[in-house]
Amino acid sequence: xxxxxxxxxxxxxxxYHAKGIPPEVVSKALDAALLAPNSSNMQxxxxxxxxxxxxxxALVEACLGQPAASTAAELVVAVARTDTxxxxxxxxxxxxxxxxxxxxxxxxxxxxxxxxxxxxGFLSSLGLVKAIISNAIGLxxxxxxxxxxxxxxxxxxxxxxxxxxxxxMLAVAAQGYGTCPMEGLDARRVxxxxxxxxxxxxxxxxxxxxxxxxxxxxxxxxxxxxLFIKEV
Numbered sequence: 001x002x003x004x005x006x007x008x009x010x011x012x013x014x015x016y017h018a019k020g021i022p023p024e025v026v027s028k029a030l031d032a033a034l035l036a037p038n039s040s041n042m043q044x045x046x047x048x049x050x051x052x053x054x055x056x057x058a059l060v061e062a063c064l065g066q067p068a069a070s071t072a073a074e075l076v077v078a079v080a081r082t083d084t085x086x087x088x089x090x091x092x093x094x095x096x097x098x099x100x101x102x103x104x105x106x107x108x109x110x111x112x113x114x115x116x117x118x119x120x121g122f123l124s125s126l127g128l129v130k131a132i133i134s135n136a137i138g139l140x141x142x143x144x145x146x147x148x149x150x151x152x153x154x155x156x157x158x159x160x161x162x163x164x165x166x167x168x169m170l171a172v173a174a175q176g177y178g179t180c181p182m183e184g185l186d187a188r189r190v191x192x193x194x195x196x197x198x199x200x201x202x203x204x205x206x207x208x209x210x211x212x213x214x215x216x217x218x219x220x221x222x223x224x225x226x227l228f229i230k231e232v
Contacts, residue, residue: 083199
């Protein structure tokens with residue numbers, strides 16, 4: 001499907017047909033999710049394709065039993081990680097060092113600046129120091145402002161993971177099937193189900209299936225373009 005057709009075809013599906021879908025639909029869409037742009041190519045995401053019948057049942061309950069989850073053929077949970085940056089940084093440095101023509105500045109970026117950006121210290125004490133220094137330097141020239149706290153770091157990885165979620169949903173739409181992103185869930189129960197620690201942050205669950213005609217609630221509603229797009 002052509003890109004703009006996929007964008008227009010994608011809708012939030014609240015009810016699906018009972019029949020299943022080919023597993024390669026989800027697998028291909030997950031591959032597309034991993035191609036999403038992300039901050040410093042640190043890829044702080046994980047996708048849990050929940051296929052066990054027992055776990056799917058528990059996940060539906062954690063998604064509050066909503067039809068978008070209970071009637072879906074497949075369920076995927078998108079998770080942002082604040083605790084995998086050291087591993088991913090190491091992988092990036094090894095990859096860059098083994099490649100030809102990579103400038104030293106790029107390797108130094110991962111060796112020196114990434115630890116500064118991702119390390120917050122006990123109770124974000126280091127983040128406070130970084131904030132003071134950055135704001136002082138910012139009086140004289142542009143400089144990145146954050147993240148300066150655990151909350152800021154979580155927001156950063158969640159934004160990146162949300163980009164991958166969009167890739168996933170558009171890839172499903174391009175194959176002729178439907179999805180529904182669900183933030184209305186019990187994140188604590190989802191984390192317990194998936195055995196995730198404190199460095200994992202549930203961004204959303206996404207249901208996948210063949211849309212039921214009654215599963216799309218009318219025409220797409222969008223407000224006036226002028227409310228949101230500003231030319232300056």
